[in-house]
Amino acid sequence: MAFRGRPATRSFGTRTWGNPTGNNPHRLSDGAKLLLTEMKDADRTGRTYDGPIPPDEEFLVESRVIGTSRDRALDAATHWLRQQPHCP
Numbered sequence: 522m523a524f525r526g527r528p529a530t531r532s533f534g535t536r537t538w539g540n541p542t543g544n545n546p547h548r549l550s551d552g553a554k555l556l557l558t559e560m561k562d563a564d565r566t567g568r569t570y571d572g573p574i575p576p577d578e579e580f581l582v583e584s585r586v587i588g589t590s591r592d593r594a595l596d597a598a599t600h601w602l603r604q605q606p607h608c609p
Contacts, residue, residue: 525564532576
């Protein structure tokens with residue numbers, strides 16, 4: 522989330538797993554606590570997300586190939602980085 526909306530930044534791979542939200546505790550009269558989801562995370566542009574966050578370039582990557590020569594997301598990210606002027 523910290524990099525979303527940042528110039529010259531891209532994400533590669535699969536969607537995030539969780540929901541970018543925050544819980545707020547409320548104490549009940551019997552002393553119990555109730556956690557309610559009352560907040561959404563927002564990126565630097567103010568866009569909020571209420572579900573898994575998709576990458577800029579989505580690839581289905583099996584966990585057993587992450588970081589190997591068969592990792593398509595890693596290949597795409599490496600290729601993109603090599604095209605950037607400040608990343609020789």
